[in-house]
Amino acid sequence: MTRAKRKRDHIDYALATGQQELAGFEDVKFVHQSLSNSALIDIDLQSRIGELSLSSPIFVNAMTGGGGGYTSKINSDLSILARETGIALAVGSQMSALKDSGERKTYEIVRRNNPEGIIFANLGSEATVQQANDAVEMIEADALQIHLNVIQELTMPEGDRDFRGALERIEKISDALSVPVFVKETGFGISKETAYSLSKTSISAIDVGGFGGTNFSRIENQRRQRILGFFDDWGIPTVVSIAEAGVSSEVPIIASGGIRNSLEIVKALSLGACSVGMAGSVLRSMIDKGLDETINEVNEIHTDIRYLMCALGCDKIEDLHDVPLILSGRVHHWMKLRGLEPENFSNRQKKK
Numbered sequence: 523m524t525r526a527k528r529k530r531d532h533i534d535y536a537l538a539t540g541q542q543e544l545a546g547f548e549d550v551k552f553v554h555q556s557l558s559n560s561a562l563i564d565i566d567l568q569s570r571i572g573e574l575s576l577s578s579p580i581f582v583n584a585m586t587g588g589g590g591g592y593t594s595k596i597n598s599d600l601s602i603l604a605r606e607t608g609i610a611l612a613v614g615s616q617m618s619a620l621k622d623s624g625e626r627k628t629y630e631i632v633r634r635n636n637p638e639g640i641i642f643a644n645l646g647s648e649a650t651v652q653q654a655n656d657a658v659e660m661i662e663a664d665a666l667q668i669h670l671n672v673i674q675e676l677t678m679p680e681g682d683r684d685f686r687g688a689l690e691r692i693e694k695i696s697d698a699l700s701v702p703v704f705v706k707e708t709g710f711g712i713s714k715e716t717a718y719s720l721s722k723t724s725i726s727a728i729d730v731g732g733f734g735g736t737n738f739s740r741i742e743n744q745r746r747q748r749i750l751g752f753f754d755d756w757g758i759p760t761v762v763s764i765a766e767a768g769v770s771s772e773v774p775i776i777a778s779g780g781i782r783n784s785l786e787i788v789k790a791l792s793l794g795a796c797s798v799g800m801a802g803s804v805l806r807s808m809i810d811k812g813l814d815e816t817i818n819e820v821n822e823i824h825t826d827i828r829y830l831m832c833a834l835g836c837d838k839i840e841d842l843h844d845v846p847l848i849l850s851g852r853v854h855h856w857m858k859l860r861g862l863e864p865e866n867f868s869n870r871q872k873k874k
């Protein structure tokens with residue numbers, strides 16, 4: 523099986539397996555306060571990931587490229603979506619273009635369509651410093667995402683089987699690059715132990731890529747003869763992973779994994795994330811409803827985030843980090859067992 527064919531299969535199987543709706547957001551509730559002191563007109567969606575300034579707290583997370591015309595068209599549409607709505611966009615892993623220069627155009631289209639936009643390059647943790655520099659240069663990226671995907675590789679019939687040295691390579695890349703480096707999971711979540719190790723490097727953000735949305739074990743199992751079903755239910759739900767990563771790291775946390783709508787976005791930001799990535803739900807909208815309708819949907823999400831922030835009395839994204847949250851059910855249980863003190867979220871006070 524060629525790499526290009528695999529890229530196309532990933533899109534088809536991601537659409538077929540869908541979003542699992544197990545990220546934990548149903549266990550997060552806001553505490554209503556009747557005396558909001560905010561006006562819709564003053565609400566500012568400006569956000570930051572470390573030193574990077576963004577006009578929206580949401581971005582399209584890494585998906586594709588490297589699968590010929592099929593992936594080029596999707597990246598072209600995603601980049602127009604990003605340009606028209608002012609959101610950042612991550613491309614999928616660029617290793618295929620580094621190995622086969624014929625695939626470069628499936629990524630370069632993103633910068634051509636959106637010369638002023640914020641774009642993230644993407645490579646796996648097997649990458650060298652030279653490959654990281656080349657990936658950034660290929661699309662004049664504003665940051666590089668390095669993905670961690672042990673479960674996907676193990677489930678992938680032709681995947682990697684040796685994961686030694688990833689942290690050291692991440693450290694070397696983030697020391698050498700002139701743009702910020704983010705480390706992301708791909709749907710299995712980041713634990714507090716992993717976040718702690720990553721926080722000792724010079725990376726600029728951790729994207730938790732939690733369990734509950736797109737599931738790469740299920741996707742790769744579609745491509746196998748002998749199913750490794752035990753990985754289908756493996757991973758840290760996104761809501762828990764935001765708390766896990768946030769507790770042991772000073773590094774900014776990005777929320778992603780199964781995030782589908784404005785309420786989940788605002789919950790993720792309130793749990794402590796500085797930004798929110800969405801992949802599968804954007805892909806689904808693009809394929810089912812087309813580019814124009816997806817642009818409308820993202821604009822509506824921005825409007826709805828403003829409504830929710832107004833109800834919570836938050837004028838700025840950072841203000842959400844202090845609103846009280848009630849965490850219950852499975853999320854509460856997990857946090858208690860991991861010493862993450864859900865009461866700290868329930869009893870915190872808004873500064874304003």
Ligand SMILES: Cc1cc2nc3c(=O)[nH]c(=O)nc-3n(C[C@H](O)[C@H](O)[C@H](O)COP(=O)(O)O)c2cc1C
Pocket residue numbers: 532533536541583584585586613614615644667668669706707708709731732734735736778779780781799800801802803805
């Ligand atoms: C079709 C598809 C391809 C993906 N390819 C990549 C990739 O190349 N690199 C990467 O870091 N993540 C990749 N991802 C993972 C997403 O960036 C994200 O971490 C994961 O899908 C969970 O988020 P979601 O539930 O919003 O989809 C891909 C996701 C999809 C749906």
